[in-house]
Amino acid sequence: MTSRHDARAATTICVTRHGETDWNITGVLQGWIDVPLNENGRRQASEMAERFKDCGFARVWTSPLSRASETAEIVADVLGLPAPLRSDGLKERNFGLIQGMTKRDLSILHPGLHADIVRRDPACHFDEGESPDHFADRIIAALHEIAGRHPGERLLVVTHGWVMDVITRHVRQLPRTLALDMKRKTGESLCSPVTSGSWSLTIASTKSTCSMPSKLVSMSVNSI
DSSP: OTTTTTTTTTEEEEEEOOBBBBHHHBOOOTSSSOOOOOOHHHHHHHHHHTTTTTOOOOOEESSSSHHHHHHHHHHHHHOOOOOOOGGGSOOOOOOGTEEEEEEEEHHHHHHHHHHHHHOOOOTTTTHHHHOOOHHHHHHHHHHHHHHHEEEEEEEEEOOOOOHHHHHHHHTTTTTTOOOOOOOOOOTOOOOOOOTTTTEEEEEEOOOOOSSSOEEEEEEEEEEE
């Protein structure tokens, strides 16, 4: 039998997307550009916190980008948890030169790349941006580091859409180049629990009246 903080105990990490920003509404590619939540995004974060009240989270981790960190701060405050811990490893993918460009402009100037962005094709490359492998390696390394610091605990991680795709592919042992269709109805269960090596994954759309964030990814991570 292992204690709650035994280094061999699995850490349960629940991953959710940040709330809405004005750039989400206007279709501007954010990437590493620091864009704050809008009023609706802050409301979504408060609603998210209400949904998570019975989850038993010990701590909240977040991407340092303000749209994620502000979401995390609102949730932590409502849940009565300490200030969120930040990890650069949880940041969104760096989209390079197209960051700050609207998807409409991208569709005119680079229609092929626009199509890749719309379906979040992990294999696409961005000039002066982050390569697919570097991005995936960064995310998985960050999660293992977080798990190692909290053996046997249940954590909430607030991050970004492309990050959630990386996690899903990794724990389900899917090819890194596989594009995922993550557009699901609110409240719909996206998949049954699966086990992949030392990782287990459950994806569900948490039932809510808000349109974003709708996806909750829960996984157990062996912290060894």
